[in-house]
Amino acid sequence: MIDLSTKFGSVELKNPVLLASGVWDLPYTKIIDFKRLGGVICKGVSLKPKEGNPTPRITETPCGLINSIGLENKGLLNFECEILPELKKLGTHVFVNIFGESIEEFRKVASKIKEVAGLEVNISCPNVSRGGDKFARDPKMVFSITKAVCEETELPVIVKLTPSIENIEETAQAAKEGGAMAVTASNTFPGLVIDIERKKPLFKRITGGLSGPAIKPLALYNVYKIKNAVDIPIIGSGGIADYRDVLEYLIAGASAVQLGSIIFNNPLAPIEILDNLEYWMIEKGYKNLKDVNKK
Amino acid sequence: MEPTFRILPVLENKKLGPYHKITLKDAQIYKCAECGNFIMIGLQGFDPYLHRPFSFLEVNRGSFSILLKIKGRGTELLSKVKKGDKLKVLGPLGKTFCPPENGVLIAGGIGIAPVYYQSGWMKGGILFYGAKVRKDLILTREFKEKGFKVRTISEEDGGLVTDLLKKHNDELNGKQIFICGTNEMIKNIKRILNKEQIDKTYVYMEKRMGCGLGGCKSCAVDTFKGYKLVCTEGPIFPLKEVKFD
Numbered sequence: 001m002i003d004l005s006t007k008f009g010s011v012e013l014k015n016p017v018l019l020a021s022g023v024w025d026l027p028y029t030k031i032i033d034f035k036r037l038g039g040v041i042c043k044g045v046s047l048k049p050k051e052g053n054p055t056p057r058i059t060e061t062p063c064g065l066i067n068s069i070g071l072e073n074k075g076l077l078n079f080e081c082e083i084l085p086e087l088k089k090l091g092t093h094v095f096v097n098i099f100g101e102s103i104e105e106f107r108k109v110a111s112k113i114k115e116v117a118g119l120e121v122n123i124s125c126p127n128v129s130r131g132g133d134k135f136a137r138d139p140k141m142v143f144s145i146t147k148a149v150c151e152e153t154e155l156p157v158i159v160k161l162t163p164s165i166e167n168i169e170e171t172a173q174a175a176k177e178g179g180a181m182a183v184t185a186s187n188t189f190p191g192l193v194i195d196i197e198r199k200k201p202l203f204k205r206i207t208g209g210l211s212g213p214a215i216k217p218l219a220l221y222n223v224y225k226i227k228n229a230v231d232i233p234i235i236g237s238g239g240i241a242d243y244r245d246v247l248e249y250l251i252a253g254a255s256a257v258q259l260g261s262i263i264f265n266n267p268l269a270p271i272e273i274l275d276n277l278e279y280w281m282i283e284k285g286y287k288n289l290k291d292v293n294k295k
Numbered sequence: 296m297e298p299t300f301r302i303l304p305v306l307e308n309k310k311l312g313p314y315h316k317i318t319l320k321d322a323q324i325y326k327c328a329e330c331g332n333f334i335m336i337g338l339q340g341f342d343p344y345l346h347r348p349f350s351f352l353e354v355n356r357g358s359f360s361i362l363l364k365i366k367g368r369g370t371e372l373l374s375k376v377k378k379g380d381k382l383k384v385l386g387p388l389g390k391t392f393c394p395p396e397n398g399v400l401i402a403g404g405i406g407i408a409p410v411y412y413q414s415g416w417m418k419g420g421i422l423f424y425g426a427k428v429r430k431d432l433i434l435t436r437e438f439k440e441k442g443f444k445v446r447t448i449s450e451e452d453g454g455l456v457t458d459l460l461k462k463h464n465d466e467l468n469g470k471q472i473f474i475c476g477t478n479e480m481i482k483n484i485k486r487i488l489n490k491e492q493i494d495k496t497y498v499y500m501e502k503r504m505g506c507g508l509g510g511c512k513s514c515a516v517d518t519f520k521g522y523k524l525v526c527t528e529g530p531i532f533p534l535k536e537v538k539f540d
Contacts, residue, residue, distance in 0.1 A: 024508075031300050052512060055513075055514075055515050056513075057514075058511065059503060213341055264344070265344050
């Protein structure tokens with residue numbers, strides 16, 4: 001029997017494969033067997049409903065995509081009444097991604113969410129004009145928001161960091177000092193697409209967030225940098241498309257990983273990755289995830 | 296019916312007017328596809344990374360087809376598939392609806408695909424159909440065989456579909472109307488219709504789509520009731536709800 005379970009802080013997952021925030025919604029239960037997953041992170045929740053950015057909101061890039069969704073969601077009240085009860089039926093660990101335009105908003109949202117596996121604090125969305133990744137670029141702000149959220153909740157707190165700074169170790173350290181149980185490294189990378197017909201940027205907000213296999217080496221490097229500088233569990237995220245990518249993240253120092261846009265390319269990828277991870281462990285004669293790092 | 300994700304082989308890829316009609320081998324979709332459904336299709340591998348949404352053109356026992364127009368790099372790659380190649384298929388997707396037995400269908404260019412699929416659930420009606428050039432007007436014989444009165448026009452002949460509608464506006468009265476075309480075309484049609492006609496009109500919307508399952512929130516349509524997603528709340532919307540500017 002292969003044991004894929006992973007433990008970090010107070011969180012115990014049956015395997016290290018999580019679905020990232022912002023790529024899935026409940027209709028995916030028709031395709032993916034959610035009970036097989038280590039957990040899921042739901043779409044970002046803000047205090048008030050947020051209508052999101054004008055279209056176009058997405059475009060393909062080589063080995064990936066750029067999005068400018070703008071955190072569309074129906075707000076905290078709708079989340080508590082309509083969405084959360086459904087998420088609790090998924091049969092897997094549910095982490096709730098929260099965001100705010102101010103420390104006060106983060107506090108309010110964090111204080112209301114109960115009975116889930118944890119909170120993922122989104123301070124790193126590149127597609128909103130207020131808050132967003134401006135927070136994650138400033139270690140002082142990372143510390144203050146993390147501390148505020150931790151004061152409001154007893155749930156494990158994970159802070160989702162931005163990749164678009166030189167020293168992600170500094171913001172990881174700030175999250176740790178603020179009381180975070182873990183960090184997610186990292187969010188999408190800011191990027192630009194030009195519409196050659198209109199001869200201007202495709203997105204109304206100019207830039208979008210790049211994800212997909214194209215960013216894997218960059219995000220992986222962020223995990224490696226944090227691992228070697230800060231003693232905090234890391235959830236690796238960025239461009240995972242294959243079980244070998246998961247292994248790279250685990251070896252670089254991640255305790256778990258998030259799958260994102262790959263489910264647009266192959267909705268069954270999470271299940272295929274879990275199956276192939278297990279085959280690989282059998283072939284190697286490994287019994288549990290700790291063996292992955294065996295030399 | 297619940298959507299599935301499967302790898303299906305191409306039976307045929309042939310030109311139909313300026314488009315590619317791609318037929319896939321499949322013995323499941325016909326059992327469950329309904330009016331309003333669409334499908335996401337992708338090449339295996341990461342190039343292109345995303346699937347593309349397509350209306351069904353025809354659904355038969357053992358196969359279904361889509362109509363493809365080359366718009367960019369992704370559709371160009373898809374247009375090159377050959378018999379036996381395998382494609383990723385996610386569907387059926389979208390909100391289904393019950394079309395009237397007899398109604399008005401309005402199509403511009405490749406907008407003919409979903410209204411042709413819809414006509415399979417109808418007993419007849421009128422098709423108003425415009426294209427850039429005369430030879431791009433496809434499937435008109437098939438519409439006639441299905442009991443539709445067919446009114447066509449091309450820019451080559453100096454007219455737009457809106458000119459047809461102005462001329463035959465009385466034929467729209469009391470009927471449900473379904474439009475698939477460019478935003479520009481739909482906007483112009485809206486100007487011609489009276490309030491009563493607008494209230495009975497539905498439009499097929501197309502947007503860049505990421506997942507097809509309401510996960511990514513990419514395919515948002517701006518409506519007077521806020522943004523709505525083409526993939527889970529569409530593809531058809533009441534004309535009066537959609538903002539076009």
